Amino acid sequence: MTLYENLAIRLREHIELGFYKPGDKLPSVRQLAKEHGVSISTVQEAYRQLEQELLVEAKPKSGYFVSVQNKDNLPSISRPPQRPLEVSQWEEVLNMLMIRSRTDGVQLQHAMPDMKATTLKPLLKDLSKQNPEVGLSYSDVRGTKELRTQLSRLAVASGCQLHPDDLVITSGCQEALSVCLRAVTEPGDIIAIESPSFYGSMQAIKAANLKAMEIPTHPETGISLEALELALDQWPIKAIFVTPTCNNPMGYTMPEDKKEQLYRLAQSYDITIIEDDIYGDISFQFPRPKTIKSFDTDGRVLLCSSFSKSIAPGMRVGWIAPGRYRDKVTHIKYVSSSMCPVTPQLAVAKFIRLGGYAKHIRNMRLNYEKQRDMLLKAIKAYLPKDTRVSFPAGSFILWVELAKDIDSMKLVEKCRQKGVGFAPGPLFSATGKYRNCFRLNYSEKNVEKREAAIKTLGQVIAEMQPD
């Protein structure tokens, strides 16, 4: 047995005996080396071993921590029906949108970021003292040059070389998705999507008279390329629609090499990729993960995003990097809502330019990661033992899978009466599957409030299981 294996065993024991608990900080590399009289690199090797076993996690600049999550209780790989289907569930989505105004209780259903962070202050100050006259006229249908310039700078972090003229500003990511879908399809076309998938994109598929082909999706690595290839062989799929970085609702980030493989697959079948990167900037990984767009050499990837998750959704500032579809995208954007309001664009551009944005997302990443771990702990403590839960690689939303016989649509009703809200699973399926699943938001800093809500949730679930 090597020195590092030996050390790894002792650390594993300590963790398994509960000496260190999930989320606890482990001793520093330096400290352990001293304690055990081994070299720094031996300790590093031992930690690497435990990391591979998912027992331990490294956090940039903070050291090693006991994982709050282990692979055993990740949600199952999804197995949606293997044929193109019409999207349903609009009623359910509308219901959820409509309860938006309630502020009582703990509302964990909306994918809203923390907007009380102090790092937002410079932007808010700027928004509160705008010169309104600059925002009165019609302006460039592609959006302001100022914002497009800043966006092309930000894109470097995700591996993209984009010119400001390669970008079109939209009213949030929702308009971006909708415009891209309409730009690359004809009515009746089939779109391959992850399953589960964000309900807004599925409803856009429905509204554009398209069919959705849900592809089995792995809770840690995303859409199955094997299943996708099978589907591409069987059906005339027009485009692939994915959220590969900090996926909504599952939270995974597709590994970089898999992103590249997905791009090659699209190339070999000569189809288009619509990539939703809305959570990309609040990945817990630093530097942030590359986009599929970063591998794009022939312009077949349309990248969509917005500041709705990294800053605030109410500003409605989103964008498209439309690749070779620029002209078509410009046309559809023009008919969809003409140009976007200028004032928020200018405020955000300034926020980025002066470094406030970088600072803000750094702050958010750290908070959200901590809050994720606290929520995972609460779930472990209060929800049934057989609960499965995703392990988000970024963002502030998390996917919970309960035992098969628990109906989240009934659960959501019962919980609403107790002032606890969440987004039930069927919203995230084209055809109302995932009835035993739901999505929780953990963006708010008030951890206690959320814990109390999870406790309530646990009680309601227990009451639903009469045995």
Next chain:
Amino acid sequence: MTLYENLAIRLREHIELGFYKPGDKLPSVRQLAKEHGVSISTVQEAYRQLEQELLVEAKPKSGYFVSVQNKDNLPSISRPPQRPLEVSQWEEVLNMLMIRSRTDGVQLQHAMPDMKATTLKPLLKDLSKQNPEVGLSYSDVRGTKELRTQLSRLAVASGCQLHPDDLVITSGCQEALSVCLRAVTEPGDIIAIESPSFYGSMQAIKAANLKAMEIPTHPETGISLEALELALDQWPIKAIFVTPTCNNPMGYTMPEDKKEQLYRLAQSYDITIIEDDIYGDISFQFPRPKTIKSFDTDGRVLLCSSFSKSIAPGMRVGWIAPGRYRDKVTHIKYVSSSMCPVTPQLAVAKFIRLGGYAKHIRNMRLNYEKQRDMLLKAIKAYLPKDTRVSFPAGSFILWVELAKDIDSMKLVEKCRQKGVGFAPGPLFSATGKYRNCFRLNYSEKNVEKREAAIKTLGQVIAEMQPD
């Protein structure tokens, strides 16, 4: 001969001899009665006679004026091809949108209102000191209750009883039109439209995979009901799309009884009407004309509008009164761009609530009417004798028809070099007709600048006619 006929003859002579010139104020009723020793009602009868001859116009609270326009030189009734066609002209529209940023010269091409009016000040002040925090979150997908409440109050002036829940807020009128088209059609459907028509709505028809059936349109009373009925008999038309009040680009307001007839026609063929009322509030008529929607008893009219012409387009605040299509419209609005930014909605709602809006449009109506007359004079003075020109019943745009052999696409190029811009006719046709026509904006208060531009225009036209 009656007393009033006698008086009418003398007045007509004075006008025809040039004693009173186009646009001049005529003596007051009281003054004439005294001068000619006749009763007030005799003078009124005489003026009414001359009004019917279109020699004289009454202006509310100001008295009688010599008409600047007479029926002889109105643009011709349009005769578009009588079959459904795909919309082209996107390149031309994009070209015009792209030169938006140039500020040199006199740009008469954009349908932008006067945004320097002092009556806008309360709104601007409010916009400049918003509490930015209220605008950060996701909110009601139908728009804020505050604005929908104010809009339902405004609707009374156009003859409509609307509940706040009968309204959906949109990103300008463009999104309203686009959403309505998508809500009431399937790809491949045929839409009947006026000819000429606003290019934004035609491009929305194109983008929704629909066909446009252009209907002959009268320059004073709008879409021909006879031609429309013929088309309805011949083709499976799904919806009628009209801008019947202060039409863009022709400026006419369809008479109220004709609006009602159009509604009855739609009823008897069981089809939908999409009514664009974007210029309705800046009609020169007071109280403002009724909408087709005001006759709607079965919810088949979808009314679209925005504050882009009555306040400022950059705010992007528009709305739909979708009638029986409310659920479908809400769905398409949600997928199109999710909810609209809250801040401008609240500012506009307050502007309306405190009476600033009513004051502002009163101011604008008076200014625009004066500016229309000044522009008509300039056209008479500087453009060729055979020029035909519309007589807008409201708004700040005017349609010019030149001799058949003059190509406005060439003209626009030549004029651009001299710093004069206008919107060439082919933009307003599905298939690039109206090559000898163009649209001019007269919203700016600087009349001299516009006059100089018309003079330049006249010179360029003269140079284009070598004979």
